[in-house]
Every structure is written in structure tokens, then in C-alpha cells.
Amino acid sequence: MGQSLSAAKLEKTSLFRKTGRKIIFWLDRLSEKRGVAYLIYLASIIFFFGIILIPSLLGILLKIETVQEVLSNPEMLEKSASAVFSSIIMATIVSAADVAAGLPLAWIIVRRRSRWMMLVDSLSDLPMIIPTVILGYSTLLLWCEDAPFAIIGFPSLSPGFLTVFLLHFSFSYPVVVRVLVGKLMEIDSTYEIAARTLGASPLTATRTISLPMLKSGIIASLILSFARSLSETGATLMVAGSFENGPVFIKRSIDSGLVSPMVFVSLMLIFFSILILLGLRVLGFKLRIPFRKAYRIETFLSRKPVTYARDFSTLIVFGLLVLLPASYMVIARLPLMLESSMVGEMLLGGIWSSYWVSVWDSYLIGFLTTLINILFSLPMAIVIARNRLGKSLSKVLDALSNTSIIMPSVALGVSIGLFWGASGIPDFLLVLLAHLCITYPYMVATMVSALEDLPVELEEAGRTLGGTPFTVFRTIVLPVAKYSFLSGAILTFTRSVNETGATLAVSKTFKTVSVLLVEWVKSPGMRAESSVGTLMLMFFSIIFLVIFRYFYSKGGGTVA
Amino acid sequence: MPRVVLEKVSKKFERVAALENISLTFEDGDYSCILGPTGSGKTTLLKVIAGLVEPDSGDVYIDDKRVTEAPPEKRGAVYMHQQYALFPHLTVSQNISFGLTSRGLDKDTIKKKVSDALEIVKLSEWGDAYPRELSGGMQQRVALARCLATGVRLLLLDEPLGALDARLRLEVRGELARIAKELNLTVIHVTHDQAEAMSLADRLILLKDGRVVQTGSPEEVYFNPNSVFSAYFVGESVFFEGVVTKIDGRLVSIELRNGMTVEALSSDNFSQGELAVAAVRCEDIIVGEGPLMGLLKEVNFLGGFSKLTFELPGGLKIPVNIPLSKFIKTDFRIGMGFQLAIPREKVHVFKYPYMGLAKEIEAV
Numbered sequence: 001m002g003q004s005l006s007a008a009k010l011e012k013t014s015l016f017r018k019t020g021r022k023i024i025f026w027l028d029r030l031s032e033k034r035g036v037a038y039l040i041y042l043a044s045i046i047f048f049f050g051i052i053l054i055p056s057l058l059g060i061l062l063k064i065e066t067v068q069e070v071l072s073n074p075e076m077l078e079k080s081a082s083a084v085f086s087s088i089i090m091a092t093i094v095s096a097a098d099v100a101a102g103l104p105l106a107w108i109i110v111r112r113r114s115r116w117m118m119l120v121d122s123l124s125d126l127p128m129i130i131p132t133v134i135l136g137y138s139t140l141l142l143w144c145e146d147a148p149f150a151i152i153g154f155p156s157l158s159p160g161f162l163t164v165f166l167l168h169f170s171f172s173y174p175v176v177v178r179v180l181v182g183k184l185m186e187i188d189s190t191y192e193i194a195a196r197t198l199g200a201s202p203l204t205a206t207r208t209i210s211l212p213m214l215k216s217g218i219i220a221s222l223i224l225s226f227a228r229s230l231s232e233t234g235a236t237l238m239v240a241g242s243f244e245n246g247p248v249f250i251k252r253s254i255d256s257g258l259v260s261p262m263v264f265v266s267l268m269l270i271f272f273s274i275l276i277l278l279g280l281r282v283l284g285f286k287l288r289i290p291f292r293k294a295y296r297i298e299t300f301l302s303r304k305p306v307t308y309a310r311d312f313s314t315l316i317v318f319g320l321l322v323l324l325p326a327s328y329m330v331i332a333r334l335p336l337m338l339e340s341s342m343v344g345e346m347l348l349g350g351i352w353s354s355y356w357v358s359v360w361d362s363y364l365i366g367f368l369t370t371l372i373n374i375l376f377s378l379p380m381a382i383v384i385a386r387n388r389l390g391k392s393l394s395k396v397l398d399a400l401s402n403t404s405i406i407m408p409s410v411a412l413g414v415s416i417g418l419f420w421g422a423s424g425i426p427d428f429l430l431v432l433l434a435h436l437c438i439t440y441p442y443m444v445a446t447m448v449s450a451l452e453d454l455p456v457e458l459e460e461a462g463r464t465l466g467g468t469p470f471t472v473f474r475t476i477v478l479p480v481a482k483y484s485f486l487s488g489a490i491l492t493f494t495r496s497v498n499e500t501g502a503t504l505a506v507s508k509t510f511k512t513v514s515v516l517l518v519e520w521v522k523s524p525g526m527r528a529e530s531s532v533g534t535l536m537l538m539f540f541s542i543i544f545l546v547i548f549r550y551f552y553s554k555g556g557g558t559v560a
Numbered sequence: 561m562p563r564v565v566l567e568k569v570s571k572k573f574e575r576v577a578a579l580e581n582i583s584l585t586f587e588d589g590d591y592s593c594i595l596g597p598t599g600s601g602k603t604t605l606l607k608v609i610a611g612l613v614e615p616d617s618g619d620v621y622i623d624d625k626r627v628t629e630a631p632p633e634k635r636g637a638v639y640m641h642q643q644y645a646l647f648p649h650l651t652v653s654q655n656i657s658f659g660l661t662s663r664g665l666d667k668d669t670i671k672k673k674v675s676d677a678l679e680i681v682k683l684s685e686w687g688d689a690y691p692r693e694l695s696g697g698m699q700q701r702v703a704l705a706r707c708l709a710t711g712v713r714l715l716l717l718d719e720p721l722g723a724l725d726a727r728l729r730l731e732v733r734g735e736l737a738r739i740a741k742e743l744n745l746t747v748i749h750v751t752h753d754q755a756e757a758m759s760l761a762d763r764l765i766l767l768k769d770g771r772v773v774q775t776g777s778p779e780e781v782y783f784n785p786n787s788v789f790s791a792y793f794v795g796e797s798v799f800f801e802g803v804v805t806k807i808d809g810r811l812v813s814i815e816l817r818n819g820m821t822v823e824a825l826s827s828d829n830f831s832q833g834e835l836a837v838a839a840v841r842c843e844d845i846i847v848g849e850g851p852l853m854g855l856l857k858e859v860n861f862l863g864g865f866s867k868l869t870f871e872l873p874g875g876l877k878i879p880v881n882i883p884l885s886k887f888i889k890t891d892f893r894i895g896m897g898f899q900l901a902i903p904r905e906k907v908h909v910f911k912y913p914y915m916g917l918a919k920e921i922e923a924v
Contacts, residue, residue: 462647463611
């Protein structure tokens with residue numbers, strides 16, 4: 001009995017294998033035809049223009065005449081302008097603070113390689129892994145509602161400018177640290193050692209040698225944290241109080257059904273973000289860090305006690321403003337959740353059924369977004385990284401595919417909503433389209449950089465050894481670049497699940513779990529549900545990450 | 561039988577011409593070396609044959625079959641990169657089996673061919689190692705084994721010894737020659753190292769600025785360079801710029817700026833008063849006899865031979881290579897005067913290069 005069962009199983013497996021082989025064989029033959037590759041490239045370019053770029057820009061540009069309404073209404077104009085202004089001020093302060101506090105931490109992580117620093121390195125990713133709405137709620141509990149520091153005399157804050165700053169600081173900080181750590185690792189420490197042996201103090205060596213080399217990393221971190229602060233909507237809504245920046249203003253306009261201020265603020269946000277980011281790039285290249293002089297104070301600041309004090313304060317800032325808000329939620333609410341009878345209720349229905357539906361929808365949209373983006377951005381990345389359609393077209397496509405990174409996601413959502421809204425397509429699809437637009441540039445950028453890092457010689461060797469384009473892709477490109485591809489997939493997936501601003505902008509009725517939780521947190525009677533719902537989401541995120549990590553270490557192909 | 565023919569092949573990258581109107585034939589079983597300075601178009605030429613670069617015009621034939629547009633995997637030519645391009649995620653055996661699995665061979669055949677290939681390059685013990693665990697020389701051999709295992713008889717080698725240190729290069733050079741002859745392969749080998757090319761090649765192809773300057777056996781190119789560039793790039797020569805003052809049958813007399821006259825035998829047409837360049841190999845200049853007087857300025861002992869630099873009247877400096885046997889017999893002291901002779905049958909005379917002598921050899 002057992003034998004025949006295993007034989008059946010074997011037959012099934014071999015059938016499965018046979019079919020797999022047939023498909024591979026068929027794809028191999030197909031990839032030999034030149035036209036096929038060009039058809040795939042064409043499809044990816046049509047997808048990019050038709051689904052990503054044009055709706056992101058055209059929706060809002062088609063409604064540009066409504067701006068007149070805002071301009072002719074002084075009160076509305078003032079409110080809109082002040083929201084845009086608040087967004088820019090907030091983003092500027094946050095990005096400056098992020099770099100100021102993140103650079104020393106990145107330095108400690110890279111230059112003081114020890115077991116403890118490895119731990120700090122891993123912990124610094126924590127806020128990046130946690131969905132931003134959870135971080136938002138955690139920030140709200142930590143600084144406003146629970147205010148555990150009241151015991152030592154630190155007053156509880158009321159939601160407003162400061163809490164939004166604290167929130168934005170904690171979610172953009174890990175991004176800055178990650179970028180700077182990566183960049184610092186690339187910089188050979190022997191340059192600094194050479195400077196030291198030539199007589200420079202540690203700080204002088206850092207300022208004159210390493211800092212100029214780090215400039216591109218600093219500019220990239222400024223741009224990323226600025227863009228993230230400008231875009232974030234869901235968590236900001238939780239801690240905003242009376243503070244009103246662009247995304248909060250847009251959400252309120254949507255709620256009250258006003259189109260013109262929403263278009264106006266979106267346009268302004270896009271305009272200013274492009275302006276400021278371009279300025280940062282141009283200025284960044286022109287800006288030179290002075291290196292002709294060695295200041296005496298640098299010798300003093302390089303002394304051990306001073307450096308210890310600096311490292312200590314860096315770690316304190318990291319612990320208090322980043323690590324604690326990221327973990328407070330679990331520390332403070334896990335006991336409550338375990339004690340409460342809500343776990344039973346959660347399975348029974350009531351308001352919880354809407355929670356489960358939105359969790360399912362969120363992950364489904366996240367999955368579809370990732371899948372569709374992989375399918376369409378991979379050929380695009382090949383076109384860009386391998387100059388398949390000429391160098392100049394590659395450059396143009398590269399620049400265009402990056403535009404939506406700097407567009408505030410809520411503004412992007414407004415544009416996409418206006419573009420597709422009139423066509424009457426279901427809200428689920430609308431949200432999917434919005435998420436595709438938001439995550440597309442991250443996916444393309446990751447894949448382009450992965451392909452650029454992959455020596456073209458490996459592909460050439462594979463081809464002249466007899467591999468078809470598909471065989472070479474399947475057995476060489478994919479396994480070698482799998483880590484980067486998977487990182488792109490994780491980034492896309494988590495970004496989609498965490499997204500709130502654009503989702504709110506495209507649909508009033510469709511609720512992803514992030515949107516639902518923002519609503520719960522904002523309703524006074526739902527404190528317990530908010531806590532439990534948020535904790536559950538955190539739990540799911542961790543499970544998903546563990547699954548991804550598993551594939552990360554396992555994934556990849558082998559030679560057939 | 562792999563025989564490669566290029567017909568009027570040209571290729572431009574943006575505005576730079578990498579190959580200009582190249583027509584060449586590589587005979588079956590020949591070991592050909594394409595020799596040229598950096599940027600001369602050697603690698604492009606090899607990639608055109610491999611199918612990795614498509615020429616703007618012209619045609620490529622392998623075994624009399626036109627393959628100009630054929631994809632690399634359909635050409636029956638295997639290309640080996642300078643940095644070997646071993647697949648980092650695959651073991652040595654898996655690397656070697658890549659070309660075989662791509663051809664759809666069965667497992668047992670693959671296993672046998674992999675072990676045969678490993679044996680040829682003497683790496684049978686290393687099948688399960690990853691490329692990163694191997695030394696540079698071993699990696700080079702794995703790359704070669706990977707090419708050989710495919711059974712393809714046309715090997716395109718792009719600076720295959722470039723990444724090895726000097727001693728290893730000599731060793732692998734011998735191995736390469738042995739394997740190529742044993743397996744009767746047609747090899748096209750790109751290098752900028754003249755010693756490597758001279759020792760390996762049945763036929764040399766000298767390339768400069770995307771054009772073929774000279775082809776022939778190493779001896780032909782060495783003893784009969786057809787241009788200033790050939791004389792400069794293959795072997796070591798001294799160049800004299802001057803004016804043709806006398807033509808007597810094949811004998812051409814060239815007067816140099818310092819008043820000295822160099823005579824040469826040439827079948828080219830020169831006219832009196834024309835600018836010309838005379839070239840003589842550093843080892844062909846005779847020390848200890850002859851009409852010239854040179855002051856010894858520098859002595860470099862290089863083992864098998866020594867390089868002496870003499871200053872002629874008018875400040876003209878010429879390097880001379882003399883064998884060890886002669887070096888140890890004579891007392892060469894800096895500051896001493898020596899008689900020198902430039903035998904006319906050893907002098908090659910060329911038309912003065914259009915862009916000037918310095919320009920002709922500056923790119924090298």
C-alpha cells in the first residue's frame with residue numbers, strides 16, 4: 001500500500017517535472033527569436049507610460065483649471081498655502097535632523113565593528129519593517145496618551161507639530177542610516193588612515209577625506225527622508241492634532257468633497273518637491289566641504305572623552321526617538337491584548353469582520369502589486385541597465401521611471417484617482433493601480449542597480465557557451481542577482497501594505513488595513529480595538545518578513 | 561572544421577571607429593594571435609566573431625556559413641573573457657557543465673565530459689570547489705576547461721593570461737599551446753603582450769586603430785616589419801628620422817640631423833630629398849667595430865642580455881641589446897667610447913608617417 005502510494009507520488013512529481021521541463025524548453029526556443037525580446041520590452045514600455053507615468057501626471061493636469069477657484073478665494077488659498085508650507089518645513093527639519101543624528105550612528109556601526117554594533121545595526125531597521133501606521137499609533141501612545149515619562153517629570157505632549165516631527169524622524173531615520181552605512185562601507189578606511197599618518201586628527205581626517213566622499217550618500221539620504229516626510233499620510237493623521245500639512249489637508253478635502261484645494265495642494269507639493277530636490281542635487285554637486293585648513297578645535301573634539309560623549313548621545317537619541325517608539329506598542333499593549341477577551345470576539349465577527357476583510361485586501365493588493373511590478377519592471381530594468389534600445393533612450397527611461405519617487409504619494413493618489421475615477425472601474429482596481437505607480441520606481445531602481453552590478457561578462461560567457469537568452473537569465477542572472485531582486489520585492493510589498501495616503505486619495509470606500517486602523521485610532525470609542533488590531537498587523541508583518549527571509553536565504557535557481 | 565572569415569567588417573561605437581573594413585581569414589587548426597595596443601579594436605574583433613557585438617557592416621563566416629546575425633549560442637565558437645567570467649554561484653563542475661546542459665546532453669555524458677575537461681586542465685580534485693576558493697591560475701584553467709568541455713573547436717581567448725603573474729603566465733602559456741595542438745583547436749587569441757603572441761602564434765595579426773597593419777608568421781612580422789608601427793610594436797627597434805640623400809638601386813642612404821648617414825636596402829620607391837624613417841633592431845647593432853663612435857652612457861644588466869645606451873655625436877642616444885656571452889667578455893664602463901656599426905641589411909626603411917614619427921607610436 002505504502003509502496004504504491006509513494007510510486008503514485010513519484011509519478012506525480014515526475015509529471016510535474018516533465019511539464020516544468022517542457023515549459024522551460026518552450027521558453028528557451030521562444031527566447032531564441034529576436035522579435036520576442038523586443039515585444040517584451042515594448043510591452044514593458046507601454047505599461048510604464050500607460051499605467052504608471054501618464055495617469056500619475058495627467059490626472060492632475062487635466063483638472064488644472066480648478067486651481068482658479070482656490071486662487072480667487074483668499075481664505076482657501078491661505079489655508080492651502082499654509083498646508084504646503086507646513087509640509088515643506090516639516091520635511092526640511094526632519095531630513096536635516098535625520099542626517100545629523102543618523103550620520104554618527106552609521107559611523108559607529110561601520111567603523112566600530114563589534115557584536116553590540118551589529119545588534120544596533122539590526123535594530124536600526126526595526127522602524128522600517130513595522131508598518132508606518134503602527135509606528136504612528138505607537139508614537140501617539142508613547143508621547144501623548146500613555147506618556148510613561150511623566151514619572152520623571154516629562155509632560156505628555158498633545159498631538160501637533162512636535163509629535164508629527166517625532167514620528168517622521170523615527171520612520172525616516174532607518175532609511176538614512178541604511179543609505180549612509182552602505183556608502184560608508186564602500187569608502188575604504190585606508191584613506192582616513194593615510195590622512196592620520198600624514199598628521200591629521202581623527203576629526204580633521206573625517207571632515208576633509210571621508211565626508212567629501214560621503215557627499216553623494218548624504219544628498220541621497222536628504223532626498224529620501226525629505227520625500228518620505230512629504231508623502232507620509234496615515235500615521236501623520238493619527239498624531240497630527242490641529243497641525244495640518246499637505247497630506248492631512250488633502251485627506252480633509254477628500255472628506256469634505258472639495259476637489260479644487262486638493263488639486264491645488266497636490267500640484268504645489270509636486271512642484272516644490274521637484275524644485276527642492278533638484279536644488280539639492282545641483283547645490284550638492286557644487287557644494288564643497290572646506291579642506292584646506294585644519295581647525296584646532298578638531299584636535300580637542302577628537303579626544304577620547306569627547307568621542308565617547310558623542311557616541312553615547314547618538315545611541316541615546318537612537319534609543320529614545322527611534323527604537324522606543326518602534327517597540328513601545330508591543331511593550332505597552334501586549335499584556336492588555338493577552339488579558340482581554342477580544343481575541344474571541346475577533347473571530348466572531350462584528351466590526352472585526354471588516355478588519356479581516358481589509359487585512360486580506362491589503363495583502364492581496366500587496367501581492368498583486370509585487371507580482372505585476374516584477375513582470376513589467378524586469379524587462380524595463382534590462383532595457384535601462386543593458387542599453388537594449390540605445391543609450392539615450394535608456395537614460396530617458398531611467399530618469400522618467402524615477403519621477404514618482406519624489407512625488408508625494410498622496411498627490412500621486414489624487415492624480416490617479418482623477419485620471420481613472422471617471423472611467424468607473426472598481427475601487428479595488430483603482431487602489432491596485434495607485435499602489436503600482438507608487439512602488440514601481442523602487443522595483444525598477446533595485447533591479448537596475450542589481451543588473452548594473454552583475455558583470456555583463458557572465459551573460460556573455462553563458463551565451464557563447466551555448467545558453468539561450470532564457471537559459472542565461474534563468475541560470476545565471478536570476479541566481480546571482482536573487483538577493484537584490486528579493487529586496488526589491490520585499491520593498492514593494494511592504495510599501496504597498498503600509499501605504500495610506502494614495503489609497504485614501506483614490507477611494508473613499510475601499511479600506512486597506514492601514515486606512516482602517518487610521519479610522520479606528522481617530523474614533524474615540526475604539527481604543528482597545530485599535531491596540532489589538534495594530535498589534536495583530538504587526539504580528540502578520542513579522543510572519544511575512546520571516547517568510548520572505550526564508551525565501552531570501554533559500555531562493556534562486558540552479559542549473560537545470 | 562572551424563575556419564573563420566571576416567569580410568569588410570566595420571564597427572563604430574558612437575563616433576569612434578573600433579573596426580574599419582577588416583577582412584581576415586583564420587584557417588582551421590591555426591593558433592592566431594591578434595596583437596595590438598589598448599584601444600586598437602582587438603576585443604571588438606573577437607566579440608564580432610563570437611556574436612557579442614554586431615558589426616555595422618561586413619560579414620562573418622564560420623565554416624563557410626554566414627553567421628553575421630546569428631546569436632552567440634548558435635555559432636560554435638566559445639569566448640573566454642580576460643577575467644574568466646566564472647559563474648560565482650556554481651561550483652567548478654557546475655560551471656564546466658553549463659555549456660553541456662545548455663546543449664541538452666544527458667547526465668552521464670555530462671559527468672564524463674566534465675571529468676575529462678577537469679583532467680585536461682589538471683584540476684580533477686577541485687570539481688566541488690567554488691570559483692572564489694581557487695587561485696587566479698586555477699580559475700583560468702577552469703575557464704579554459706569550461707570552454708573545452710563544450711566540444712566546440714573554435715576558441716576565442718580575450719587576453720587569457722592578462723590577470724596572471726609573470727611566472728604563472730609563462731607556465732599557462734605552455735599549457736595553452738599544448739592543449740590547442742593536442743585537441744587540434746582553432747584558436748584566436750587577443751593580447752597586447754608581444755612575447756606571448758610570438759611564442760604562441762602560428763600567425764600574427766597586428767592591429768592599430770581598428771585596422772589590420774600586418775599579418776604573417778611571427779618570424780615574418782619580426783624580420784620584415786611593413787611599417788614603422790610594426791617595427792615598433794613587435795620587437796625592439798631604434799628609429800632614425802632623416803632625409804633620403806642617395807638612391808642606388810635598392811640601396812637608400814638617409815642623412816640624419818646630426819650629419820650621420822644610415823644606409824638601408826629597400827624595394828620601396830623613394831625619391832631624393834624625401835623624409836624617411838630607418839629602423840634597426842636593438843640586437844642588430846654591432847658593438848666593438850664599425851664606423852660610428854658611441855659614448856657609453858648607461859648599462860642595464862637584464863640577465864640573458866644587457867641593454868647598453870650609447871650617445872652618438874649630436875646627442876643622439878641609441879639602446880643596444882647584447883647577449884650575456886659578449887657582455888661578460890668585454891669591460892663595459894660608463895664613459896668609455898665604443899665603435900658601433902649598423903649593418904645595412906638589417907635596416908628597414910619606411911616612408912615618413914603622415915602624422916609624424918612620434919604620433920605614429922605615441923598611442924602605444
